[in-house]
Amino acid sequence: MDGQQWIWIVVAIVVIALVVAVVVFGRRAKNAVDRKRAAELRERARTDALGAHERSAEAARAEADAARAENEAERLHKEAMEKQKASERANEVSQDRLRRAEALDPDAGNPSDRRDTSSDRRDDESDE
Numbered sequence: 169m170d171g172q173q174w175i176w177i178v179v180a181i182v183v184i185a186l187v188v189a190v191v192v193f194g195r196r197a198k199n200a201v202d203r204k205r206a207a208e209l210r211e212r213a214r215t216d217a218l219g220a221h222e223r224s225a226e227a228a229r230a231e232a233d234a235a236r237a238e239n240e241a242e243r244l245h246k247e248a249m250e251k252q253k254a255s256e257r258a259n260e261v262s263q264d265r266l267r268r269a270e271a272l273d274p275d276a277g278n279p280s281d282r283r284d285t286s287s288d289r290r291d292d293e294s295d296e
Contacts, residue, residue, distance in 0.1 A: 270276045
């Protein structure tokens with residue numbers, strides 16, 4: 169082998185070494201970039217998970233508020249029904265008393281009789 173062949177062999181070895189070095193360093197750089205990107209994605213995932221948990225808690229609070237509101241509405245509805253029934257009973261008692269009063273009153277009868285009687289009373293009172 170002559171000197172020129174040795175030079176070409178050395179040049180080839182250097183070129184191969186450079187290619188290997190570029191590939192190795194390129195992989196390391198890519199791995200470093202990938203690690204950094206993966207760390208960023210993990211941080212975003214943690215942030216998203218925290219946000220999801222907060223939204224889930226808000227949804228649970230809203231559901232609890234809705235259940236309380238439904239219970240309150242049901243309670244108010246029952247209270248309103250009881251008051252309505254009490255009002256109806258009071259009205260029935262009032263109407264019953266009014267009917268009994270009408271039945272007992274000798275002057276209660278025809279409305280025209282009441283007018284005549286009341287005018288008779290006025291006449292009697294003016295005579296005195």
